[in-house]
Amino acid sequence: MEQQLPAGRRPRLVSSLGLGQRCCEVTLDQERGLLAWRHPRRGGENYFVPTSEIIAVEETELNKKQRNTGKWQKLAKPHAFTVYYVKKARNHRWWCRDVTFWCGDENLCNQWTQALKELLEMQKCRPKQLLVYINPYGGKRQGKKIYEQKVAPLFSLASISTDVVITEHANHAKDNLFEVNINKYDGVVCVGGDGMFSEVMHGLIGRMQKDSGIDQNNPKAPLVQCNIRIGIIPAGSTDCVCYSTVGISDPVTSALHIIVGDSQPLDVSSVHHNNTFLKYSVSLLGYGFYGDILKDSEKKRWMGPMRYDYSGFKTFLSHHYYEGTISFQPAKHTLGSPRDKDSCRTGCYICKESEQQLAEQQKKCGLKHEGTVSSKAEHVFSYMHRQDTVQTWLATQRSRQTEEDEEEWKVIKGKFLAINAVNMSCACPRSPKGLSPAAHLADGSADLILVRKCSRFDFLRHLVRNTNQDDQFDFSFVDVYRVKSFQFTSKLSEDNGSNVTDIGKKRFGQFCRDHPACCCNIADSTWNCDGETLDSSAIEVRVHCQLMKLFARGIEENCKDEAAYSHSSIEHLL
Ligand SMILES: CCCCCCCCCCCCC/C=C/[C@@H](O)[C@H](CO)NC(=O)CCCCCCCCCCCCCCC
Ligand SMILES: Nc1ncnc2c1ncn2[C@@H]1O[C@H](COP(=O)(O)OP(=O)(O)OP(=O)(O)O)[C@@H](O)[C@H]1O
Ligand SMILES: [Ca+2]
Incomplete structure (x- = not known):
């Protein structure tokens, strides 16, 4: 589903995509540069990733094992993409994490990868x-x-x-x-x-x-x-x-x-x-x-x-x-x-x-x-x-x-x-x-x-x-x-x-x-x-x-609102 916005403004993508064996609502606010989803398991934990902290986006080929389990079986040919992003842990440590979303509609999958890749292209300060x-x-x-x-x-x-x-x-x-x-x-x-x-x-x-x-x-x-x-x-x-x-x-x-x-x-x-x-x-x-x-x-x-x-x-x-x-x-x-x-x-x-x-x-x-x-x-x-x-x-x-x-x-x-x-x-x-x-x-x-x-x-x-x-x-x-x-x-x-x-x-x-x-x-x-x-x-x-x-940003304040962040709802922030 795509929301229409006034001319000149980048649209917001909101789709129901597969994550693991279940579905979740995924939102990409292109105006604010924020990708968000609620994990269907892990107590419904919300994830917010600024596009400036996305490392890469790749179309993903699902392997045989993945395709033969759960909801995959019902789809003739599932389409998937993986987002690699920065996960901030304790003591200023950063990890590279990834999440793979899937759906049955090839166009929708392409629309998502395209939008994310365009946002990455816009990060002009990144070294090549x-x-x-x-x-x-x-x-x-x-x-x-x-x-x-x-x-x-x-x-x-x-x-x-x-x-x-x-x-x-x-x-x-x-x-x-x-x-x-x-x-x-x-x-x-x-x-x-x-x-x-x-x-x-x-x-x-x-x-x-x-x-x-x-x-x-x-x-x-x-x-x-x-x-x-x-x-x-x-x-x-x-x-x-x-x-x-x-x-x-x-x-x-x-x-x-x-x-x-x-x-x-x-x-x-x-x-x-x-x-x-x-x-x-x-x-x-x-x-x-x-x-x-x-x-x-x-x-x-x-x-x-x-x-x-x-x-x-x-x-x-x-x-x-x-x-x-x-x-x-x-x-x-x-x-x-x-x-x-x-x-x-x-x-x-x-x-x-x-x-x-x-x-x-x-x-x-x-x-x-x-x-x-x-x-x-x-x-x-x-x-x-x-x-x-x-x-x-x-x-x-x-x-x-x-x-x-x-x-x-x-x-x-x-x-x-x-x-x-x-x-x-x-x-x-x-x-x-x-x-x-x-x-x-x-x-x-x-x-x-x-x-x-x-x-x-x-x-x-x-x-x-x-x-x-x-x-x-x-x-x-x-x-x-x-x-x-x-x-x-x-x-x-x-x-x-x-x-x-x-x-x-x-x-x-x-x-x-x-x-x-x-x-x-x-x-x-x-x-x-x-x-x-x-x-x-x-x-x-x-x-x-x-x-x-x-290539640094100084020491970040300990993000006290991180916990609050993950418990608040996606709707509230987007
Ligand atoms: C009781 C323990 C007290 C320990 C006090 C430790 C204070 C350590 C302060 C470290 C400051 C490092 C500043 C950075 C300097 C760098 O540009 C430079 C290049 O890498 N490193 C050093 O010169 C390397 C400098 C390395 C300094 C190591 C100092 C170790 C001191 C040990 C004193 C032992 C006293 C024991 C008494 C029973
Ligand atoms: N191939 C090399 N062989 C010998 N010395 C080298 C070589 N390459 C670099 N160096 C020199 O080694 C010195 C020390 O290296 P480096 O700073 O990487 O390690 P360190 O001294 O163990 O760490 P620190 O400076 O954090 O205490 C540098 O000043 C550098 O000029
Ligand atoms: Ca100074």
């Missing part, structure tokens, strides 16, 4: 062609198997074509991204851990800047946004970026977010030393505790993910602290604070506000705002468009940068057990709410956490609070600031005169004269930059708001 990099040695060395067994079948079900590269050495993916015809792809997928993601991110951001003529070594250079989305199939040791942006490290869930074409902008920090580009960071930039753990754990790679627990225990016992000076610019443009009770969730209004500010800046110099996902053709177009206006963009951003540099800098000198700068919460299985639970994925700021010298017992209390519901910042020896840029110089490098920049030299120099050298003689620690060590302890860091995008 992906470039996949697999690190076969990440985490528990399961990357290849995970991709082949759990992800590739879903991509093929969703008619996504892929070019797959199994990496042969570190930096293989990064180097390759500077050479490939990137406009051929709607996205890049990395199968591995945070290190593998970092490689792909460096490849894409680096490529974008190179093609736009931007010098990455200039710490003040305004960077050009990278619009090719990255998908992460978690197969690493920490998988912090995946966990913090999806809410779980699960290859199937991540594959489904890629298929439905989700998009999550992400802040990226650039890290420089003496006008030399070192790295980009999206999760943790950690000096002291997390730097020392990483340095020690690199020698124990053979232990797999366990290496972090081993090195963590050793580093905790060593209880090293480091003296240095940190200067930072508070992030005044953003609405939130690191002590907020609410966390960044899907559709976060604080990140939206930052996106708007960014869009306004870009509009002023004629750049198209890239907040929404564009098709491949539009991507190429907007890129050429950017070539025309890139000089205007650079000029306005440079003057904005100079103004920003003049803004307030706070300077803190001290002895620290850990200095952690996080662009996102850094939630991961070890720390489900993260190092900074209220940090935002895309607000243009980072949370700077300073853990000052304290007793082992107090430090342990702070560490433990990173793993439970208690407030890890509620200690006299812990301070947290929301910042848009910061610089750090260790006492040792200050004494050796190797400061970050001339501005830094002046600022820190004054402090050294005010506070004569102390007796701390511990060597420098190392910076842990998203799981990789940096060669320099003196660094200059700047947060670039929404520089790149992931």
